[in-house]
Amino acid sequence: EVHLAESGGGLVQPGGSLRLSCAASGLTFSSYWMNWVRQAPGKGLEWVANIKQDGSEKKYVDSVKGRFTISRDNGKNALYLEMNSLRAEDTAVYYCASGTKSWGSFNYWGQGTLVTVSS
Amino acid sequence: DIVMTQSPDSLAVSLGERATINCKSSQNVLSKSNNENYLAWYQQKPGQPPKLLIYWASTRESGVPDRFSGSGSGTDFTLTISSLQAEDVAVYYCQQSYNIPFTFGQGTRLEIK
Numbered sequence: 001e002v003h004l005a006e007s008g009g010g011l012v013q014p015g016g017s018l019r020l021s022c023a024a025s026g027l028t029f030s031s032y033w034m035n036w037v038r039q040a041p042g043k044g045l046e047w048v049a050n051i052k053q054d055g056s057e058k059k060y061v062d063s064v065k066g067r068f069t070i071s072r073d074n075g076k077n078a079l080y081l082e083m084n085s086l087r088a089e090d091t092a093v094y095y096c097a098s099g100t101k102s103w104g105s106f107n108y109w110g111q112g113t114l115v116t117v118s119s
Numbered sequence: 120d121i122v123m124t125q126s127p128d129s130l131a132v133s134l135g136e137r138a139t140i141n142c143k144s145s146q147n148v149l150s151k152s153n154n155e156n157y158l159a160w161y162q163q164k165p166g167q168p169p170k171l172l173i174y175w176a177s178t179r180e181s182g183v184p185d186r187f188s189g190s191g192s193g194t195d196f197t198l199t200i201s202s203l204q205a206e207d208v209a210v211y212y213c214q215q216s217y218n219i220p221f222t223f224g225q226g227t228r229l230e231i232k
Binding site: 035044045046047050059060061062095097099101102103104105106107109110111112 | 120155157159161163167168169170171174175178180212214215216217219220221222223224225226
């Protein structure tokens with residue numbers, strides 16, 4: 001059974017930094033693109049970033065470019081999201097997600113970790 | 120960016136009746152290379168992550184009840200629940216993966232009438 005488990009969320013002041021982690025099990029982690037998707041409280045879903053199997057390609061939504069960095073460690077079956085210069089609008093539940101069906105659809109999701117940016 | 124617009128924003132349907140949710144993309148999401156639509160549907164219940172229901176616009180994910188079906192091509196898509204069950208109360212999202220950034224519709228809240 002595939003299991004994705006996010007960690008690292010919490011309360012951070014505006015302008016601060018946070019590093020999220022996602023531990024994967026039950027799938028051949030190194031074979032799949034991995035993604036971060038976020039959901040602000042009471043709002044819809046927003047794709048944030050993804051990373052190729054070997055880490056050679058990374059894509060971001062414009063609103064986080066230059067502030068967030070996605071990375072992975074295939075030896076540890078782990079996905080990361082380094083978040084800098086955090087803003088109030090970054091407050092959300094952050095999910096790691098992956099897909100084994102069609103490109104860009106996500107059949108595997110973690111339970112999410114809440115990031116709150118507030119003074 | 121491709122903008123995904125769902126209608127309606129909320130919907131109340133009686134148990135056993137049909138529910139229909141529409142999704143319109145601002146650009147075509149049909150690939151000429153493989154003739155597939157890069158359009159997925161998700162169901163999200165409170166406190167849970169989204170669950171993939173449909174991909175390629177009309178392919179049902181394994182384990183999803185056959186009362187759920189997807190249709191459409193190009194820019195206009197529909198998710199249909201043929202006979203609403205109590206456990207189908209949720210928010211439903213469409214999503215395109217034709218272009219990066221992947222984008223979602225704003226969601227449709229489905230309730231029991």
